[in-house]
Amino acid sequence: MSTQAVAPLKLSDRLVANKHIAIDYMAWILLVLLVIVGFAMKGTLFISVDNLGNIVEQSAIIGVLAIGQFVVVLTGGIDLSVGANMAMMAMICGLTMPFGIFGSVAATLLAGIIIGLIAGVVIAYGSLPPFIVTFAMMFVCRGLALTVTAGESVSAIDSPITAVGYGWPHWAIWLIVAGIIWYILVKTRTGTKIYAVGGNIEAARVSGINTKRILVLVYVISGVCGAVAGMLALARNGVAMPTSGSGYEMQTIAAVVLGGISLFGGEGKFTGAVAGVVFVTMLRNILDSNNADPFWAFCVIGIVLWIAVILRGLIERIR
Amino acid sequence: MAADTTAPVILQASGLTKRYAGVTALAGVDFDLREGEVHCLVGENGAGKSTLIKILTGVVTPDAGTITVADKDLTSSTIKERRDAGISVIYQDLNLVQQLTVTENIFLGNEPTTKSGALDKQRMRAEARQLIETLGVDFPVTSRVDDLGISLQQLTATARALSLGGRILIMDEPSAVLGGKELEVLFAVVKRLTEQGIAVIYISHRLEEIFHIGDRVTVLRDGQYISTSKVKDIDQKELIRQMVGRDIEGFQNLDIDAEKGAEIIRLENVTRKGVLHDISLSIREGEVVGISGLVGAGRTELARVIMGMDHFDTGQIYFLGKKTNISSATKAVRLGIALVPEDRRAEGIIPMLSVRDNGALSLVQRMTKFGVIAFKAMFAKVNKLANEMAIKVPDLRDPVSGLSGGNQQKVVLTKCLATDCKLLIMDEPTVGIDVGAKKEIYNIIADLKRRGIGVLVISSELPEILAISDRILVMSVGRIRGEVDPRLTTQEEILNLAIPPMEALTEVGGEQ
Numbered sequence: 001m002s003t004q005a006v007a008p009l010k011l012s013d014r015l016v017a018n019k020h021i022a023i024d025y026m027a028w029i030l031l032v033l034l035v036i037v038g039f040a041m042k043g044t045l046f047i048s049v050d051n052l053g054n055i056v057e058q059s060a061i062i063g064v065l066a067i068g069q070f071v072v073v074l075t076g077g078i079d080l081s082v083g084a085n086m087a088m089m090a091m092i093c094g095l096t097m098p099f100g101i102f103g104s105v106a107a108t109l110l111a112g113i114i115i116g117l118i119a120g121v122v123i124a125y126g127s128l129p130p131f132i133v134t135f136a137m138m139f140v141c142r143g144l145a146l147t148v149t150a151g152e153s154v155s156a157i158d159s160p161i162t163a164v165g166y167g168w169p170h171w172a173i174w175l176i177v178a179g180i181i182w183y184i185l186v187k188t189r190t191g192t193k194i195y196a197v198g199g200n201i202e203a204a205r206v207s208g209i210n211t212k213r214i215l216v217l218v219y220v221i222s223g224v225c226g227a228v229a230g231m232l233a234l235a236r237n238g239v240a241m242p243t244s245g246s247g248y249e250m251q252t253i254a255a256v257v258l259g260g261i262s263l264f265g266g267e268g269k270f271t272g273a274v275a276g277v278v279f280v281t282m283l284r285n286i287l288d289s290n291n292a293d294p295f296w297a298f299c300v301i302g303i304v305l306w307i308a309v310i311l312r313g314l315i316e317r318i319r
Numbered sequence: 320m321a322a323d324t325t326a327p328v329i330l331q332a333s334g335l336t337k338r339y340a341g342v343t344a345l346a347g348v349d350f351d352l353r354e355g356e357v358h359c360l361v362g363e364n365g366a367g368k369s370t371l372i373k374i375l376t377g378v379v380t381p382d383a384g385t386i387t388v389a390d391k392d393l394t395s396s397t398i399k400e401r402r403d404a405g406i407s408v409i410y411q412d413l414n415l416v417q418q419l420t421v422t423e424n425i426f427l428g429n430e431p432t433t434k435s436g437a438l439d440k441q442r443m444r445a446e447a448r449q450l451i452e453t454l455g456v457d458f459p460v461t462s463r464v465d466d467l468g469i470s471l472q473q474l475t476a477t478a479r480a481l482s483l484g485g486r487i488l489i490m491d492e493p494s495a496v497l498g499g500k501e502l503e504v505l506f507a508v509v510k511r512l513t514e515q516g517i518a519v520i521y522i523s524h525r526l527e528e529i530f531h532i533g534d535r536v537t538v539l540r541d542g543q544y545i546s547t548s549k550v551k552d553i554d555q556k557e558l559i560r561q562m563v564g565r566d567i568e569g570f571q572n573l574d575i576d577a578e579k580g581a582e583i584i585r586l587e588n589v590t591r592k593g594v595l596h597d598i599s600l601s602i603r604e605g606e607v608v609g610i611s612g613l614v615g616a617g618r619t620e621l622a623r624v625i626m627g628m629d630h631f632d633t634g635q636i637y638f639l640g641k642k643t644n645i646s647s648a649t650k651a652v653r654l655g656i657a658l659v660p661e662d663r664r665a666e667g668i669i670p671m672l673s674v675r676d677n678g679a680l681s682l683v684q685r686m687t688k689f690g691v692i693a694f695k696a697m698f699a700k701v702n703k704l705a706n707e708m709a710i711k712v713p714d715l716r717d718p719v720s721g722l723s724g725g726n727q728q729k730v731v732l733t734k735c736l737a738t739d740c741k742l743l744i745m746d747e748p749t750v751g752i753d754v755g756a757k758k759e760i761y762n763i764i765a766d767l768k769r770r771g772i773g774v775l776v777i778s779s780e781l782p783e784i785l786a787i788s789d790r791i792l793v794m795s796v797g798r799i800r801g802e803v804d805p806r807l808t809t810q811e812e813i814l815n816l817a818i819p820p821m822e823a824l825t826e827v828g829g830e831q
Contacts, residue, residue, distance in 0.1 A: 020463055187437040189430045192419070196427055199416035206414050207428030208399060266418040 019318045020267070026308060027259040027275035034279060038286045051285070057167070059281040060174040061086075061232050062251055063274070067181050068225030069252035070273040071218045074185075075198040076265025077123065077130035079222045082229075083248030084141035085115055089230025090240035091145045093161070094154030101160050108227045115141065116223020120216035134219075138249065145242040157238040165235035177228055181221070182270050194218060198265025254301050255280050258308050279304075326353040329518050330375075330406075330487055335384035337370055344370040347384070348544040350537060352487060357509060357519045359529040359550070362539035363562055363781070368522055371539070372489055375520075376408050377401040388487070407485035411492045413476045417465040422447040424464055425479045450478040453515075454508045470501035477508060481517075488512065489520040494528055495615055506532050524613045526555050526818050538562055555818070556811070563781060563810035570761045572607075574768065575789050575806065580604025582640065583742050583773040584625070584656075589634035594620045596797045598634070602742060602773040607764060609788030609805070610777045612817050617797040618777045619661060622744045625775070626658045627651040639741075652681065657735035661746040661777075663724070667731040670720035674712050675701055677719050678733040685738075704733045708763060725756020732763060743767060744775045749783060761787050781810045795819045 038046040045051060065082045072079045092111050096104040115137070123133050156162070164170055185191035196204040197214045204211050234240045259276030261268025283304075284297045330352040337345040345367045352358050360368050373379040375386065377398040385394045388404045396404070415424050422440075425447050431439045447460040451474070458471050467475070473493060480488055490509075494502055509519055509532055523529060529536055530550060538545040538561045545561050585601040595617050602608050610618050623629040625636070627645035635642055638654055645651050648658075660666035668677055678701035686697040705715055708729040712722060719730055728748065735743055745764075749757045764787055767774055778784045784791055785805045793800050793816040800816040 020466075183437075189432065189438060192423055192427065192430060192438070195419060195423075196416045199418040200414070203414040203416050204427070206398075206410075208402070209428045262418075266416065 019315050022315050023260045023267075023312055024269040024272055025260070026311065027272045027279060030258065030304065030308065031275050031279050031282070034282055034286070038282065041286065041290055046286070046289070051289075053171075055278065055282050055285050056174075057171045058285065059277050060171045061229050061236070062248060062255070062280065063174045063277045064177050064225050064229040064232065065245075065248055066252040066255045066273060066277045067178055068222030069249075070256050070259070070261060070268070070270070071181060071185070071194065071221045072130070073198075073253075073256050073261055073263060074194050074265060074268060075215060075218050076201075076263075077215070077218065078134065078253065078263070079119070079219065080131065080134040080249045081115070081119065081137035081141055082222060082226055082252055083245035084138045084145065085112070085223065085226035086229045086233060086245040086248060087240075087242055088115075088141040088145040089227045090234040090244065091148055091154055091230075091242055093227075093231050093234050094156045094240035095148065097156050097159045097161070104159075104161070105231065108231055109224060112223040112225075112227025112230075113220055114223070115226065116220035117216065119223070120219030123219065124212040124215035142242075142246075149242065151242060153242070154240040155238065156234050156240065161231065161235045162238055163235070164232065165238070170232065170236065173228065173232060177225065178270075178274060185270055190214075190217070195266055199267070251280060251301075252277075254305055257305060260308075260312070326355055328352065329354050330386070330388050332371075332375065332386045333384060335371065335374055335386075336382045337374065337379060338382055343542050345374070345381070345542045346544075348539065348542070350375075350544075350547075352518045352520060353534075354486075354518055355513045355516045356534040357513055357521050357532050359533040359536040360520060360522045360539065361524075361526065361529065361536060361558065361562060362545075363779075365541070365780075366539040366562070367542040368539060369491070370542070372408065372491060372520075372522070375401075375489065376406060402483055402485075405484060405486035406489070407480035407483050407487070408489040409473070409476045409480055409491065409493060411495060413472055415464050415472060415476060415479075418463065420463055421451075421458075421460045421467070421475050421478075424475055425450060425460075425482050427479070429483065446482070447478065450481055453481065453511070454478060455511045456504060456508065468501075470497055470504060473497070473505070474508065481512075485517065487518050487520070489522075491522050492524065492614075493521070494523055494525060502528075524615075524818075526558055527820060529558075530555070555815075559811050559814045559818075563814060570758050570786050572765065572787055572789070572805070574765075577605065577768075579606045579789075580771055583638070585637040586625070587635045587637070589624060589631050589636065591620065591624060591629060591631040594629075594797055595624065595631065598799055600792060600799065602775055604741075604771040604773055605768050607768055607774045607776060607787055607789045609784040609791040610775065610794055611779075611781065611784050611791055611813050612794035613819075614779065616794040616817065616819075618794055619746055620797075621794070622658060622746050622775070622777060625651070625742075625744060626656060652738060652740075655739070655741035657681075657738055657740040657743050659728070659731050659735055659743065659745040659748055661750065663727055663731060663751070668719045668727055671718050673716045674705060674710060674719055674722070674730055674733075675715040677730050678705055678737055681734050681738045701733060701737060704736055705730075708733055709759070723753070723756065725752040725759065728752060728756075728760060729763070732760075736767075740772065742773045742775070744777075746777045747779065748776060749778070749780070757783075781813055785810070785813075793817050 065086060069079055069082055089108050089112055093104050093108040096107045119133055119137050122128055123130050164173060185194065193209050193214050196209060197211050201211055233244060255276035256273055257263065258279055259268060259272030261273060280301060283300055284294050287294050287297050328351050332350040335345055335348045348367065348371060350371065362368050370379065374381045377396060385392065387393060388406065391404065393401060393404055416427065422443050426443050431442050433439045444460055451458065451460060454474055454477060456474055464472055464475060493505055497505055513519060521533065533550040535547060536550055536553065536558065537547040538558065540562060580603055582601050582603050587599050589598040590596055598621060612618050620629065624631050627647045627650050636645060637643065645654065675698055679697050682697050682700065683692060686693045702715060710726050710729045712726065719727055749760055752760065764774055776784065776787060788805050791803045791805055791813065793803065793813055795817050796819045803812060
């Protein structure tokens with residue numbers, strides 16, 4: 001039998017094929033640019049092990065939340081409750097601390113699963129838009145966090161959990177969460193299913209994928225990430241504050257978008273999301289260490305987001 | 320070809336019947352498939368082809384009838400059980416995840432894993448490469464699907480169907496989006512598959528293809544089983560004769576001979592590369608010109624060019640005798656051209672707005688004084704038109720979403736006519752509309768004619784276009800193949816003009 005030849009990819013095809021790589025690594029390019037800026041301002045002090053270690057450490061809490069957000073966004077969804085969820089989880093962990101560290105951690109993780117499960121089930125089986133469901137969940141979580149102690153903070157200053165508040169134990173937890181999610185996304189069927197549901201839910205369904213179950217799963221992952229972030233925040237501050245984490249949902253979305261992840265779902269690399277998180281923290285670090293008002297960071301993040309989105313649009317138009 | 324009549328029957332369906340809300344989509348249809356054959360399925364739009372496919376794949380449960388695959392009764396089995404029995408489908412829209420790679424798409428939902436539960440990517444890539452090779456083609460399996468041309472995407476979908484171990488492959492209009500060399504690749508792939516004993520159900524509008532690759536052909540018409548023949552025992556003329564045969568009752572295009580007015584629009588040699596070739600036509604006041612042709616003949620594309628939504632490369636358009644450059648839809652509307660789009664829900668109406676507001680959409684711009692809308696005058700005009708159309712709605716302030724298809728279409732017409740347009744383009748005006756409302760739409764068209772409006776009607780329904788047009792232009796592969804007089808022509812003649820000869824297909828593909 002003769003083999004019907006199909007023309008090999010032409011150079012122009014290769015260019016088109018590489019445009020996705022450009023988007024996937026956009027955040028890394030931005031990150032390198034930022035490192036150069038930081039280096040120009042502070043010299044070797046900026047790239048010292050101490051300072052870079054600081055940046056990684058400061059990234060941990062928002063990083064864990066952003067990973068949950070990333071997985072949700074991959075399905076074309078959004079989780080607006082991550083910040084409020086984190087605050088509530090910190091409260092739960094602090095309040096259950098009298099039952100011992102293990103019981104407390106288990107209770108918090110369970111609470112994270114339940115929050116994610118509720119949001120996921122309502123979104124998947126109620127066919128409701130993630131935006132409004134998680135928006136409502138944000139109020140519920142914030143309200144609960146405030147109500148349990150009538151707005152008071154909960155101290156956990158004497159708890160052994162503070163051991164993971166600083167230094168390597170702190171960021172190691174980020175690394176572990178990131179590693180688990182990376183493994184799921186890149187190495188398992190579940191990962192491919194998450195991408196498929198976000199890319200073309202109809203194609204996923206006819207491929208025999210239980211799309212509703214996948215949708216529930218991603219919100220559960222985000223809920224658990226919220227629990228871990230809440231515990232990290234409690235460990236770092238020694239107290240759980242019911243008002244903490246406000247605005248974090250927006251920062252995680254910013255990190256995810258900077259990471260080249262499509263808000264429509266189906267595309268985006270894990271490494272991009274991580275680079276996005278580090279970018280956000282590094283920006284604040286640079287402004288901080290130059291005695292600039294760190295609130296400028298928001299403006300800069302906004303402008304960089306614009307640039308990133310415009311760039312992305314231009315790259316995608318290559319045909 | 321590979322199959323002969325002695326090959327064992329692998330799929331047997333008998334007496335399949337399906338009704339939807341009183342409409343019979345399929346009435347006692349029989350169908351059988353032999354190993355290694357290409358069994359073509361033909362019929363006009365609405366003949367029941369897609370319903371039959373959906374029943375075979377288990378997406379739709381039949382009201383009556385049985386399906387057996389390899390002597391196993393599968394009548395009440397699920398989609399998954401059918402797939403396990405070896406039935407796989409390549410839908411027209413392919414159902415691929417554009418952002419994933421060829422390999423990932425091939426194994427989606429069915430990925431091989433290593434002992435530790437991780438994806439066996441090496442095995443996936445190797446098997447994907449092997450599957451692509453079985454098809455007799457070669458392209459990188461690590462490419463993202465959206466980086467591939469439509470032809471390679473289709474081959475990806477085919478490889479995917481094969482990966483499931485399918486013995487029965489259903490291809491729903493696989494050639495609709497292909498041209499030229501891509502078609503040859505498709506034919507070669509189909510031939511290769513049948514040589515391996517795989518049975519193919521091939522659905523196509525292009526009859527030529529059936530004579531090219533088919534072993535047997537089954538004709539459906541209005542949900543009825545008409546015939547099954549060996550391709551070598553039948554010719555195109557006979558096939559067409561079996562496909563057509565419906566009539567529209569209760570509507571008569573009376574003033575077909577009435578004096579037409581001045582010319583409204585004239586197209587001279589309009590060409591849009593790879594889409595439209597050398598299109599010349601004219602429409603006069605009070606004239607209904609029908610455009611017939613198969614799906615993909617370039618009819619909607621022609622409407623888009625006239626409407627200023629797509630540019631054209633060469634040729635001229637004269638509007639009211641003056642050479643005009645219709646550069647945008649806004650300009651077209653200002654000139655007095657209105658479009659009733661094919662996809663009513665997506666492009667025709669705003670569902671949550673009221674009937675009155677939808678009708679007024681086209682007026683808002685022009686009935687404004689000092690930035691304030693003259694609501695009274697505007698709604699008076701809309702109400703008058705809506706009453707003339709006899710839109711069935713308790714209150715004109717009710718939302719359009721609750722209306723039937725026919726009444727929604729009347730709302731679209733109200734919107735178009737509110738602009739006092741001179742030329743009305745209607746793309747498939749009665750798709751998804753019940754029989755009674757269809758006649759009302761025809762009567763509205765006849766009325767427009769009397770008022771001196773020029774109408775260009777695009778329709779896939781032959782009886783419809785024969786009933787309402789004063790003249791019919793038949794398009795095929797981007798060209799006007801001929802003009803026929805609806806009183807003298809037959810459905811057979813139109814279909815003969817509409818079905819592209821094989822060379823024509825290659826011609827277009829070469830330009831892409």
